Amino acid sequence: MPQNEHIELHRKRHGYRLDHHERKRKKESREVHERSHKARKMIGLKAKLYHKQRHAEKIQMKKTIKMHEQRKSKQKDDDKTPEGAVPAYLLDREGQSRAKVLSNMIKQKRKEKAGKWEVPLPKVRAQGETEVLKVIRTGKRQKKAWKRMVTKVCFVGDGFTRKPPKYERFIRPMGLRFKKAHVTHPELKATFCLPILGVKKNPSSSLYTTLGVITKGTVIEVNVSELGLVTQGGKVIWGKYAQVMNNPENDGCINAVLLV
Amino acid sequence: MSVDVERVLIQLQDETGEVLGSPFDVPLDISPEKLQLVCNALLQKEEPVPYLFFVKDAEVVSSLGSCVQELGLETEQVLPVVYQPQAVFRVRAVARCTSSLEGHTEAVTSVAFSPTGKYLASGSGDTTVRFWDLSTETPHHTARGHTHWVLSIAWSPDGKKLASGCKNSQIFLWDPITRSQIGKTLMGHMKWITWLCWEPLHLNPECRYLASTSKDCSIRIWDTVLGRCDKILTGHTQSVTCVKWGGDGLLYTSSQDRTVKVWRAKDGVQCRTLQGHAHWVNTLALSTDYVLRTGAFEPATATINPQDLTGSLEEIKEKALKRYNSVRGEGHERLVSGSDDFTMFLWNPAEEKKPVARLTGHQALVNEVLFSPDTRLIASASFDKSIKIWDGKTGKYLTSLRSHVGPVYQVAWSADSRLLVSGSSDSTLKVWDIKKGKLNADLPGHADEIFAVDWSPDGQRVASGGKDKCLRIWRK
Numbered sequence: 001m002p003q004n005e006h007i008e009l010h011r012k013r014h015g016y017r018l019d020h021h022e023r024k025r026k027k028e029s030r031e032v033h034e035r036s037h038k039a040r041k042m043i044g045l046k047a048k049l050y051h052k053q054r055h056a057e058k059i060q061m062k063k064t065i066k067m068h069e070q071r072k073s074k075q076k077d078d079d080k081t082p083e084g085a086v087p088a089y090l091l092d093r094e095g096q097s098r099a100k101v102l103s104n105m106i107k108q109k110r111k112e113k114a115g116k117w118e119v120p121l122p123k124v125r126a127q128g129e130t131e132v133l134k135v136i137r138t139g140k141r142q143k144k145a146w147k148r149m150v151t152k153v154c155f156v157g158d159g160f161t162r163k164p165p166k167y168e169r170f171i172r173p174m175g176l177r178f179k180k181a182h183v184t185h186p187e188l189k190a191t192f193c194l195p196i197l198g199v200k201k202n203p204s205s206s207l208y209t210t211l212g213v214i215t216k217g218t219v220i221e222v223n224v225s226e227l228g229l230v231t232q233g234g235k236v237i238w239g240k241y242a243q244v245m246n247n248p249e250n251d252g253c254i255n256a257v258l259l260v
Numbered sequence: 261m262s263v264d265v266e267r268v269l270i271q272l273q274d275e276t277g278e279v280l281g282s283p284f285d286v287p288l289d290i291s292p293e294k295l296q297l298v299c300n301a302l303l304q305k306e307e308p309v310p311y312l313f314f315v316k317d318a319e320v321v322s323s324l325g326s327c328v329q330e331l332g333l334e335t336e337q338v339l340p341v342v343y344q345p346q347a348v349f350r351v352r353a354v355a356r357c358t359s360s361l362e363g364h365t366e367a368v369t370s371v372a373f374s375p376t377g378k379y380l381a382s383g384s385g386d387t388t389v390r391f392w393d394l395s396t397e398t399p400h401h402t403a404r405g406h407t408h409w410v411l412s413i414a415w416s417p418d419g420k421k422l423a424s425g426c427k428n429s430q431i432f433l434w435d436p437i438t439r440s441q442i443g444k445t446l447m448g449h450m451k452w453i454t455w456l457c458w459e460p461l462h463l464n465p466e467c468r469y470l471a472s473t474s475k476d477c478s479i480r481i482w483d484t485v486l487g488r489c490d491k492i493l494t495g496h497t498q499s500v501t502c503v504k505w506g507g508d509g510l511l512y513t514s515s516q517d518r519t520v521k522v523w524r525a526k527d528g529v530q531c532r533t534l535q536g537h538a539h540w541v542n543t544l545a546l547s548t549d550y551v552l553r554t555g556a557f558e559p560a561t562a563t564i565n566p567q568d569l570t571g572s573l574e575e576i577k578e579k580a581l582k583r584y585n586s587v588r589g590e591g592h593e594r595l596v597s598g599s600d601d602f603t604m605f606l607w608n609p610a611e612e613k614k615p616v617a618r619l620t621g622h623q624a625l626v627n628e629v630l631f632s633p634d635t636r637l638i639a640s641a642s643f644d645k646s647i648k649i650w651d652g653k654t655g656k657y658l659t660s661l662r663s664h665v666g667p668v669y670q671v672a673w674s675a676d677s678r679l680l681v682s683g684s685s686d687s688t689l690k691v692w693d694i695k696k697g698k699l700n701a702d703l704p705g706h707a708d709e710i711f712a713v714d715w716s717p718d719g720q721r722v723a724s725g726g727k728d729k730c731l732r733i734w735r736k
Contacts, residue, residue, distance in 0.1 A: 081408055085385015087369040087711045088411040088454045
């Protein structure tokens, strides 16, 4: 392999040999014969490998030749009228084929089951246990360390009563319990203060979801009956999901964006 | 003990406001039947005609008294009571599928009864137009010739010719009796044919001219006797979706460029452009549609065995003209256009450019609009699974018919305007009673979407065809 352009330079400066093109042509045409000679005379492992490679090459060549042939002989295949006849009023409309609709429905159901939604904040920094839960030491000599206190904002629900203090493992301080969230409608750009119905999913851990810990990126369910939304069937919508956008423990309030 | 019933002075008026006789005294608890007797006596009709009575647009259902009470009107003054004659004959609702006609090898795209109800033709995606014998409900013959899907078919108003347009922009004319093609293939359009419409019978009893619209934005008027294109009307900038040939010599066309254009049929000059829609205009309906379709055939004179039209050309023309004038009434023809922008407009196209009313309420695109045969009501079928009924004169919303679970594709009125049948993509047909505003019968049976529905003008049968390739005939 030439490492530099000295060949090209020489050619530019001095031109080609007088018989260059003829020799090139003849060499190329001889190549075919030489190739076939080699293929016949080769033996051993080398031959096996070579024949395998050549077989693959030939298959490819045959395919391209066939393709070219088809293109040359254009057959009027329009005798067969296409399927899927529709009346004139449906012609310009792209009807979603029913199979696609069903598969879309199934995909959506699966997504809901898996708990994956399209949310404004898809990736949130996962909060480790040491950050969210603080160890509370108990016992006569303060040696037992099985109690934990939640250091982030949480939601407990209406009918919440504490377990007997001796047995409760997770403490949710009253100061960090919130009932309302400031929810913004993304299209209307209006913010409402709506009561929280529950915590749907906390992205860091399912434990936090059950505890009701609200951190940035948590999906919560809010009571939207104030907004007066109605479904197509005429029913009033009273609960919708929203995703928390701020760090509530730093700000002292929960700011969320409604998921429409 | 007879209770002293209040009496009130009423003045009978007809729809246009003309008074009938002088005001007279009636007890408040008079029922609509008694009012009918009075009306018939005053009008001196030979056969009693059923009437509907309205006090200030509210129908008198049980007794005059209840109506007056509801409206809170004074009984001191003379009460104007409007009477509307209804069709003398009653069409019975269809209830059962009498036959399922197989034969097409692809989806059925359009179905049409001939104006007298004698023949049934269906066009399909397998490029054939099939004629069916109605008395035995079996195939009559297959008309082959098209090279692509048959998109629209139209019977000439005298029932002697059928025109069919296909996706390869060709139009064929068929004779149902001799089973052959009439004349040459009409070629000329560049893209597929979207709608076909014949010239009305009372303008030309030979049924010579045919208007066709296509996706190539033009409308062609064909001379079927000579087999050539007479006029080409251009002006639309996008696909023309529908054409209606009005009884006054005007042509109305709707297009995807959001306009409806009015043309003079004689010289092909564009008269008016009706603008207002915000999206494609899908469909048009004329108030005199039904009478133009049936021509000289009077549905009231229908017999069990449908007959061909008899009489010389002159007689037929006279009959058709008489019927047309009686249905049209005093004013001009009204036009309703339904569009993809979920609304419809009611126009008075012969007079003004501005719409009479905008009919809103649908939550998805409006696929078909139809005036009732007595022009009093408008039915609109939409992709939001409902059918809405509107007043034919003012465009006021009357009621919604909900029961379908898929987009409603087509509707058809019965000849007496009392029943409506609708076919939808959920593969069921539903028959609605307009007076009650409720479902009369649910007709399941099709295996797949229903693309075309038609009610025969003699009121006996309903035919429907769809994606499942078979045509079903329904009777009472």
